[in-house]
Amino acid sequence: MFIDGRNVPDGTIVEAEVAIIGAGAAGISIARALRNIDARVVLIESGGLDFEPDTQELYEGESVGVPYALDTSRLRYFGGSTNHWGGWCRPFEPIDFEQRDWVPHSGWPINRADLDPYYVRANEVCQIGPFIYDDPAAVSEGGQYQPLDLGKEVMTRWFEYSPPTRFGWTYRQDIEKASNIKTYLNSNVMEILPNAEATKVERLRVGTLTGRRFEVRPQTVILATGGIENARMLLLSNSIEKAGLGNGRGLVGRYFMEHPHIERPCEIMITDPSLVAPYYQTYTQSAGANIRGVFMFTADYLRKNRRLGTVMTFYKQKEVRTDIDVEEKDTEAARDIEPGIAQLIRSTSSKANESPVLAMRYGTGCATEQAPNPDSRIMLSTEKDALGLNRTKIDWRLSPSDRANLRHNIEALARAFGAWGEGRVRIRLPDRDKWDEAEGWGNHHMGTTRMAADPRKGVVDANCKVHGVENLYVAGSSVFTTSATVNPTLTIVALALRLADHVQTRFTRGV
Amino acid sequence: MSDAISRRQLLVLTGVGLAAAALPAALPLLDRERTTLAGELIATLADPARAAEIGRQWMVSTERGGNTSVFAQKIAKRLHARGWHPGDPTDVTRSAIGERVRYEFRHDDMVEISGWQISRTEAELCALAAASLGTAPAETEPSTEG
Numbered sequence A: 001m002f003i004d005g006r007n008v009p010d011g012t013i014v015e016a017e018v019a020i021i022g023a024g025a026a027g028i029s030i031a032r033a034l035r036n037i038d039a040r041v042v043l044i045e046s047g048g049l050d051f052e053p054d055t056q057e058l059y060e061g062e063s064v065g066v067p068y069a070l071d072t073s074r075l076r077y078f079g080g081s082t083n084h085w086g087g088w089c090r091p092f093e094p095i096d097f098e099q100r101d102w103v104p105h106s107g108w109p110i111n112r113a114d115l116d117p118y119y120v121r122a123n124e125v126c127q128i129g130p131f132i133y134d135d136p137a138a139v140s141e142g143g144q145y146q147p148l149d150l151g152k153e154v155m156t157r158w159f160e161y162s163p164p165t166r167f168g169w170t171y172r173q174d175i176e177k178a179s180n181i182k183t184y185l186n187s188n189v190m191e192i193l194p195n196a197e198a199t200k201v202e203r204l205r206v207g208t209l210t211g212r213r214f215e216v217r218p219q220t221v222i223l224a225t226g227g228i229e230n231a232r233m234l235l236l237s238n239s240i241e242k243a244g245l246g247n248g249r250g251l252v253g254r255y256f257m258e259h260p261h262i263e264r265p266c267e268i269m270i271t272d273p274s275l276v277a278p279y280y281q282t283y284t285q286s287a288g289a290n291i292r293g294v295f296m297f298t299a300d301y302l303r304k305n306r307r308l309g310t311v312m313t314f315y316k317q318k319e320v321r322t323d324i325d326v327e328e329k330d331t332e333a334a335r336d337i338e339p340g341i342a343q344l345i346r347s348t349s350s351k352a353n354e355s356p357v358l359a360m361r362y363g364t365g366c367a368t369e370q371a372p373n374p375d376s377r378i379m380l381s382t383e384k385d386a387l388g389l390n391r392t393k394i395d396w397r398l399s400p401s402d403r404a405n406l407r408h409n410i411e412a413l414a415r416a417f418g419a420w421g422e423g424r425v426r427i428r429l430p431d432r433d434k435w436d437e438a439e440g441w442g443n444h445h446m447g448t449t450r451m452a453a454d455p456r457k458g459v460v461d462a463n464c465k466v467h468g469v470e471n472l473y474v475a476g477s478s479v480f481t482t483s484a485t486v487n488p489t490l491t492i493v494a495l496a497l498r499l500a501d502h503v504q505t506r507f508t509r510g511v
Numbered sequence B: 001m002s003d004a005i006s007r008r009q010l011l012v013l014t015g016v017g018l019a020a021a022a023l024p025a026a027l028p029l030l031d032r033e034r035t036t037l038a039g040e041l042i043a044t045l046a047d048p049a050r051a052a053e054i055g056r057q058w059m060v061s062t063e064r065g066g067n068t069s070v071f072a073q074k075i076a077k078r079l080h081a082r083g084w085h086p087g088d089p090t091d092v093t094r095s096a097i098g099e100r101v102r103y104e105f106r107h108d109d110m111v112e113i114s115g116w117q118i119s120r121t122e123a124e125l126c127a128l129a130a131a132s133l134g135t136a137p138a139e140t141e142p143s144t145e146g
């Protein structure tokens, strides 16, 4: 049942076993998993079923570090940011969960195997098709399209695409029809109120932009308002715990991570484009899935060289020819020597070419892991939003060492192509002392309520429960301990399904 | 520069046994020229004139000197360690260079020219072409070899 919060009488108290705050990828996945169980579930969503500027405006805030767009990087209505996500999906690598002694603050309290069954289910939720991410045989179309043999440092990995699933649209009926779920639209949770000891949530204070105020009294609360807003909600819940709920150790909001994106950090020249399988160059239908091949770095390489991960995409840019008109010719020195580099590769690997087309130049894109940094953080601004709540203040920090790491990874790519024989890499990433401006980012908001077994090191435990608060859970990429390299939503959904199982088990056991 | 090789360059190329590589169909290599070390190495290049431009840029950017003899000896020494001998057929030389180049990439022995990452031997082959063509930077000894 959908209820418009703006029609709920002031002072109403809604009782429920489970309250889910936020109906995005995480909240909707959990609500669907809990549909038709023997428990009343209340799903509270800030927006309506469509975009409304006044509600979206609640997402605006202050950016004081590396400039970051708080508003356009997420959407505030039913379905959340999946109303405009791109659908790139891939599970994290096993090494992403490990404690890596060269990455301070790394190490999740769970590992990839803990998530494996949930990744398969998340793939279904995201309508992706067969789970063939790491299976070259499945995507090779009978051996026709083999991945490039790039040695021991660089590996081909495949993304699979969600259509992309608009969670609000696709799962609206499931949620609306579920007899045990009441969804309150246009309803903003303004504060999560615990008992006097701040050990248990008792009430949620809810408000609408039209001024209505009501309360939800749940036994269990799941906070699923997105990777930035989860931290803001905890910080705003400060009536009892002055520093914010679950923030006894000052960790809420810290360790904010993104995936810095760099446009064309390098170019790759390959003598013969037919050596490059179609799935590298664009979205490709294969074995019932829509896939894309990318370059990533092997766990052995990352360990041996003490590096963070990078994922690199690859697309056809231009033929390298000997007969380019002078006017057409790029004046950059690198372009002038490009045909020469192609001939150099041909001197030792391929046959010399009769035709004026010597090679193909490919452009690249990349997203890179950033090391967790406690000073990169979400705080409360002194400015207030239309509900009278402090807006978000974001201080995103990027470090020169993250950038140096990226450069080293591109050098590894250059080694790999050179050793393969038919390609060479041109690095375009300029050396810089600082990294104070992002060339791009993924709209991936991670780390602000990080997961750690030790309450001194994280906000939530391995079950995503807030340390010290017995009935408050967090869903979404804010729980990521480290950011990994690939897009987060498949992992968000996998963790959400795992959390739904956990909550359901607790109810079954009566705990 | 364009594909066409100027008369001056052709003369220089012929002098070091390069022309066969640059214009394989047009100008057969003389036995005497074939035997020069620099000529043998340069003969493996698909486009010596373009290689020379790469070599020139590398030498300028690294303020590197060197003449044909220096570069040729360096490269030959590395190939020799892989069982190659002067006088081996061009295909054998080419494949020995190819192996060496791949080895250098595997072992991170790369140089950077305008962002391009090429192997050390490739860079030295290009420098050898530049020195032979006389396009190497001024401080480099002009080649009289061949």
Ligand SMILES: Cc1cc2nc3c(=O)[nH]c(=O)nc-3n(C[C@H](O)[C@H](O)[C@H](O)COP(=O)(O)OP(=O)(O)OC[C@H]3O[C@@H](n4cnc5c(N)ncnc54)[C@H](O)[C@@H]3O)c2cc1C
Binding pocket: A021, A022, A023, A024, A025, A026, A027, A044, A045, A046, A047, A072, A073, A074, A075, A076, A077, A078, A079, A080, A081, A082, A084, A085, A086, A087, A088, A089, A187, A188, A189, A190, A224, A225, A226, A227, A229, A233, A442, A443, A444, A475, A476, A477, A487, A488, A489, A490, A492
């Ligand atoms: C342009 C763009 C492209 C993207 N492409 C990809 C991609 O290709 N692959 C990928 O993996 N990820 C992608 N993402 C990221 C992806 O959209 C998010 O990871 C995902 O939507 C996060 O899910 P979530 O449920 O945690 O948060 P959201 O989907 O943002 O949902 C949070 C929900 O909480 C609600 N809410 C917020 N505050 C309150 C409150 N106080 N009370 C009640 N409700 C509240 C919001 O209205 C919203 O509906 C992209 C994001 C953007 C912006």
